[in-house]
Amino acid sequence: MDDLYREVIIEHYKNPSYRGHLDPHDISFADNNPLCGDHIQIDLRVDKDGKVTDARFDGHGCAISQASADLLIESIIGKSVEDVKKLGKQDILDMLGIDLGPVRLKCALLSLKVLKAGVYGLGEASDSLVE
Amino acid sequence: MSLDVVSIRRQFPILDREVRPGIKVVYLDSTATSQKPEPVIEAMNEYYRRFNANIHRGVHTLAEEATAAYELAREKIAKFINAPAAREIIYTRNTTESINLVAYTWARANLKAGDLVILTEMEHHSNLVPWHILAAERGIRLEFIPVTNDGLLDLDVYRSLLSQDPKLVSFTHMSNVLGTITPAAEIIKLAHEAGAITVVDGAQSVPHLKVDVQKLDADFLAFSAHKMCGPTGIGALYGKADLLEAMPPFMGGGDMIKEVKLRSFRPNSIPAKFEAGTPAIAESVGFGAAVDFLTSIGMENVAAHEHEITEYALERLEEIPGVKVFGPSADKKGGVASFTFDGVHPHDVAQILDRDGIAVRAGHHCAQPLHEKFGIPATTRASFYLYSTKDEVDKLVEGIYKVKKVFG
Ligand SMILES: Cc1ncc(COP(=O)(O)O)c(C=O)c1O
Numbered sequence: 132m133d134d135l136y137r138e139v140i141i142e143h144y145k146n147p148s149y150r151g152h153l154d155p156h157d158i159s160f161a162d163n164n165p166l167c168g169d170h171i172q173i174d175l176r177v178d179k180d181g182k183v184t185d186a187r188f189d190g191h192g193c194a195i196s197q198a199s200a201d202l203l204i205e206s207i208i209g210k211s212v213e214d215v216k217k218l219g220k221q222d223i224l225d226m227l228g229i230d231l232g233p234v235r236l237k238c239a240l241l242s243l244k245v246l247k248a249g250v251y252g253l254g255e256a257s258d259s260l261v262e
Numbered sequence: 263m264s265l266d267v268v269s270i271r272r273q274f275p276i277l278d279r280e281v282r283p284g285i286k287v288v289y290l291d292s293t294a295t296s297q298k299p300e301p302v303i304e305a306m307n308e309y310y311r312r313f314n315a316n317i318h319r320g321v322h323t324l325a326e327e328a329t330a331a332y333e334l335a336r337e338k339i340a341k342f343i344n345a346p347a348a349r350e351i352i353y354t355r356n357t358t359e360s361i362n363l364v365a366y367t368w369a370r371a372n373l374k375a376g377d378l379v380i381l382t383e384m385e386h387h388s389n390l391v392p393w394h395i396l397a398a399e400r401g402i403r404l405e406f407i408p409v410t411n412d413g414l415l416d417l418d419v420y421r422s423l424l425s426q427d428p429k430l431v432s433f434t435h436m437s438n439v440l441g442t443i444t445p446a447a448e449i450i451k452l453a454h455e456a457g458a459i460t461v462v463d464g465a466q467s468v469p470h471l472k473v474d475v476q477k478l479d480a481d482f483l484a485f486s487a488h489k490m491c492g493p494t495g496i497g498a499l500y501g502k503a504d505l506l507e508a509m510p511p512f513m514g515g516g517d518m519i520k521e522v523k524l525r526s527f528r529p530n531s532i533p534a535k536f537e538a539g540t541p542a543i544a545e546s547v548g549f550g551a552a553v554d555f556l557t558s559i560g561m562e563n564v565a566a567h568e569h570e571i572t573e574y575a576l577e578r579l580e581e582i583p584g585v586k587v588f589g590p591s592a593d594k595k596g597g598v599a600s601f602t603f604d605g606v607h608p609h610d611v612a613q614i615l616d617r618d619g620i621a622v623r624a625g626h627h628c629a630q631p632l633h634e635k636f637g638i639p640a641t642t643r644a645s646f647y648l649y650s651t652k653d654e655v656d657k658l659v660e661g662i663y664k665v666k667k668v669f670g
Contacts, residue, residue, distance in 0.1 A: 135613060136668050145605075145669075168626050168639040169609075191639055193609035194669075238609060 135229055136194065143198035149205060151187040160249030161190075162256040164241050169196045171245045173204070181212045193238050195231070200242035202226040212250050218243060220261050265559065265567040271649050273299040273555075285619040288654045293438050293598055293645035294623050295488045296469060298552075302491055305551035309544045316540055318517055332543055335550025336533070342553045343464075343483065344474040345500050352499040352506070352536040353546060357465040358388040360484030360499035361432070363536060364461050365392035367509045368482075369430065372459075375401035378428040380458070382407040382415055382444075383635055384437045387628040389463045393432070407433070409635060413440040413589035420449065424456040431460050435467035439629045439641065440589030441572070441598030443467070447478050454479065459505070465489060470568060470596045470647070472561040475500055487545065492552030496545035499536075506532045513538040564648045568597035571646045575599050575655045582662055588636060597646030600627070603662065606669050608642040614668055615661040622658070 153159075153174035161172035169192030176185040186208055188200040206226065207215050223239055224230065231239055240261040248256035271277050274297045279287050289297060309331065315324035317332050333348070340348040354360045373379070379393055383406050396402055405423050408416045415433075431453040435446045446467075450460045461482040467473050468483070469490035475483050482505070486497040501509075511518055511529045515538035520528040529535045556564065573592040576599060579585050584604035589595055603611055608624035615622055623643045626633045633639060644658055 136610070141669060168630065168633070169607075170639070191607075193607035193613075195609070197607075235609070235613065 135231075135235075137228060139202075140194055140198040140227060140229075143201040144194040147188075147197065147201040149187050149201050150189060152189055153185060153187050158249045158252075160245050160256070162241065162245045162248065164192070164196070164237055169193065169238055169241055171196065171200055171242045173200075173242065173245050173249055175246075175249065177212055183207050183210055183212065183215065188242060192241070193235075195227070195235055196238040196241050199223055199227055199239045203242045203246065207246070215246065215250050218247070223261075264570075265563050265648060267567070267649065267651055270299075270559070271651075273301070274649055275300060275303075277649060281616075281619045288618070288620040288657050290644040290646065290650070290654060290658060291621045291623050292469075292647035292650070293466065293489070293627075293643065295494065296491050296647055297649065298493065298548075299491055299555050301555050302493065302548045302551045306493060306544045306548040309547045314544070317543055318534070328543055331550070332541070332546045335546040335553075338550045338553045338557075339498055340500075342557060343468065343485075343500060344476050346476065347503060349531075349533050350500055350503050350506065352501065352533045353541050354484075354497045354499050354536075355495060355542070356486040356488070356497035357386075357463060357484045358497075360482075360497055361389055361461065361463065362392045363499055363512050364432075364482050364484075364501075365396055367512050367536075368459070368505065369396055369402075370400070371508075371510050373400060373402050373429055376403060377430075378403045378405060378423075378426055380405050380407065380420070380423050380428045380431045380433075380453075382433045383409040384413075384415070384440060384442065384629065384632050385432075385434055386438055386463065386465065387630070388465075389432055389434060389461075390631070409440075409442075409632065412591075413437070413442050414594065415442070415444055415449075417445070417448070421452065424452055424458075428453070428456055428458040431458050432463070433461075434463040434465070435473070436464075436470065436596045437589070437629075437632075438466050438598065439600050439627050439632055439643065441595030441600075442590055443471070443594060443596055446480070450479050450481075466596060466598075469556075470561075471565050481505055487549040487552060490552055491555055493542075493545045493548040496542040496549050498549075503532065506536070511538070512536050515539045517541075559648065565596075567648055568646050568650070569593075571650045571652065571655065572597045572599065574652050575644065575646065575658070578655055578659045579662075582659065584666070585662065588641060597650070598643065599645070600641040600643040602638055602641055603665065606665055608640045610669070611642045611662070611665050614665045615658070618657065618661050618664070620654075620658055620661050 156174040158175040171190040247260040313327040315328040317329040464485040468485040483500040488494040518538040612624035
């Protein structure tokens, strides 16, 4: 019945591998989903070649938002910041392996929005970052 | 008298809807918006089929009929809340616009820097943000009646705030999260003794309780048609005639004027003064039909039925390990059950319930400060109306056990 609540999502929600903070960090950004109050903060360490050497997320929210944050963090460690900037909506959906309606899509994309606002050094996370 | 729920449900075509093959909707989200009965849908269709025309602007038959229908609905709405006169009912888009109307007109004409406005911690954003905007613009001061742990207003603190010469007390008559029915008559009486004007947010009370503005002695009462079996796009602001007459107009344009010169205008008398432009005419007809529908059933009966369902729902929900329901006991609240479920975010609860057609709301329900007060980001909310049944509550409870299964 629950294609949305695939095991991988429940697993990453209940036992995330990358929940936490990095201190010191090179980039840190946080934002909320105003619809439901989901909150995500992401800390990154970036070396001088522009490679993400470590990353963590923290926050609260639904299984979709928290699992996608954990999967996203897992996927970017070792990647270059330039590659991170290229990530989009479809990458997140591929990681989750599900299709989402417009409301839950916002939950799934919150972490990517926060991440991209952080790497672009923006003051405000905007939806246009994850289209 | 108890309600004949079976025959009531038959009048709401949507309640027969299958959201998926073989799965009927279990609509537990009436606090967000209620469903609409056949007579309301029919009245609006009839308007468009037979007498659609602009109002107050023509002498032809259709315009006469449309105008009459628009004004007849106003009279019905006035009677429904026992307003002394129909001209004390201003049509707006919704509760939000009604409160904003007071904030933009009465408050801007009467409040200055340092003046105190008292709100409560359980307000919907629509009774917070208009005052935030005014505070930023005018430097008015905002104070809040605290909410106790069991979801009631702390009237002792209110009494002490009243000694600070408040100009306005604006508060909800029923919380859309906790369900708390506030002691509006007492709050208003105390406000008046302190020399303050009162705004009652009746978005949840008018649909569910018998509300009598004269008994309450409310100065303003705001409510929305869409939460009381009527259409979206229309609401009302009740205001005492002397207050409305003294207020400056809200929006400028057609219908709200008596006379316009190139460089000046004279405003119309109430209620037209506050109804600029072509209003929601079909919706007013639907609003009137909704009021007729509720009146024919009797608001006391509606409230009694909801009380029975709510009592049952609280009992059943509290049996479930890990469920925590917020707000006071059933005798002090309307048909709302907001809860958290250990380890599962409300969005996930709502999503899994949706598999069985169960429609609940998840989030902060436009009351973020209240959720912060209780230290939770969000809740799942089931809410009930005259068409709700115990069987639907049972489905909700079964659904929550399924959520538990998914999350292990
Ligand atoms: C207590 C309360 N106040 C105000 C509102 C706002 O109503 P509307 O969105 O119809 O303007 C609501 C509706 O959600 C409510 O429940």
